[in-house]
Amino acid sequence: MIRTALQFPRVTRRAWNVWHRNLIVFVRTWKVNFFPPFIEAFLYLSAIGLGIGAYVGSIEGIPYITYIAPAILAISVMNSAFFECTYGSYVRMYYQKSFDAMIATPLSIEDVIFGELLWGATRSVMYVAIMLPVLAAFNVISLPASLLAIPLAFLGGMMFAAIGMCFTAITPGLETLNYPAYLFITPMTLFSGTFFPLTLLPPVFGYIAVIFLPLTHLVAVMRMSTLPAFSLSILLNLAWMAIITIVLCIVSINLMKRRLIV
């Protein structure tokens, strides 16, 4: 069972054809797709950064709005990849039967799923690329170090795409995808060192966050880049994310294969 789940999938470059299909659909509706990141960055910065920030002042010597700016990026990376590869992929798989149509061509199911994962990560990259100018306009990130957020968005995007795809592979229906969305993503948004440092809470929260909440690591590396304030711990964060990403990409492809190939 575990061996099948970890079997290395044979993915070919044809996965990009799946990615390309999603890109075309996305670009055609670009006005709808480009607006949310713009407005989201603006809303978070105004309400939490300026609003709540007025009372908080600064955290660890950093102005509050500057403290939360990288968290906004990290949360966007998480949401865009996770929701693309859960609800988005599930609709394409189950309702549109797109995967069935694709695997009648030289594409294999491994290609299809990896293409979907690549696409999820690409959504994250696009989201961050659109948000960065807004954050720069608010003068809450420093350049050019903050440009690192773009490759980090790809890594984080692959990680959350793979997490989402694992849920998509085992969910009985579209409604049950609400469980990971509310029980995993929402708490993670709040307890990953996003809007306050984890050191404020009892230590157990910190341990749980570092061990189990992937967003914690993404927020940490984003924050090091946007302040910028690098420390060696970035290597641990990156290694943690890289390992989880590789393992879950493999597992999600194998789980989907088990679901779709009978």
Add this chain to the structure above:
Amino acid sequence: MSLSPVIEAAGLTKAYGTTVAVQAIRFTVRQGEIFGFLGPNGAGKTTTMKMITCVSPRTSGTLRVLGHDPATAPAAIKARLGVVPQETNLDPDFTCHGNLVTYARYFDIPQDAAEKKADELLAFVQLQDKRDVAIDKLSGGMKRRLILARALVNDPDLLILDEPTIGLDPQARHLIWERLRLLQAQGKTVVLTTHYLDEAARLCDRLVIMDNGSILVEGSPAELVKRFVGEEIVEVERNDEVLSCLEKAGIVFEITGDMVQVVTGSARDVARTLFENCRPRKMLTRPATLEDVFLKLAGRALKE
């Protein structure tokens, strides 16, 4: 045209847990023919198609499609295959033209060539007027035609169609039939499943009848009719007078509901005997069809 087999299956079996969907079937599809799989729902036709199209792995037996094994070289097979699935799975995010171009991309066909091919194929299935129309604006028949066009984007050598005309009106069915014959004339091999017996009789050079996961018979439609039924059929109203009259004349008959069927080499002779001696009120004579074969075989299978 050479007669090297396009599909060769022997002992081909598919089991889902303890349920055996396809049981050790053997068949050969030759180049350039239209080959049919006939059978009631649940006979194992779709499962067989899924194994041929490299979507569902076989449980046991051997299978070669276009010279390759689906278990080891699926991409090589699928590159030369055109598939019309039973379920409509067009991409709702694209127009008719967009669907064909997007599908062509999955075959690594360059964009320019794909766009040109898409327009040609839309004309081939008479959908050129719907080129830039969204999928959800199409009728059922148009969707089936578009799926046929989509199956042709890679100029396949082998076309696999699972219930290609299911739920279509007579006009749409005839268009699809005509197009399939045209494709056959272009040298393509066509494999289709159907439970419409008239469709099988019209289209197929050879066919197999499946039931309960097994192949019952194989042959050309005319051959099967001759072998299992006979040439002509007289149907006459069932009443005691007719029955005793038939028995007296020594004519072998079969009772089907409120009619009596007589299979014969010469319907005219039987009809004359009946008219002269039995005075039936209702009678008709007709050539035997595939449906008679099917009912005979499937009926027998049901009694087992």
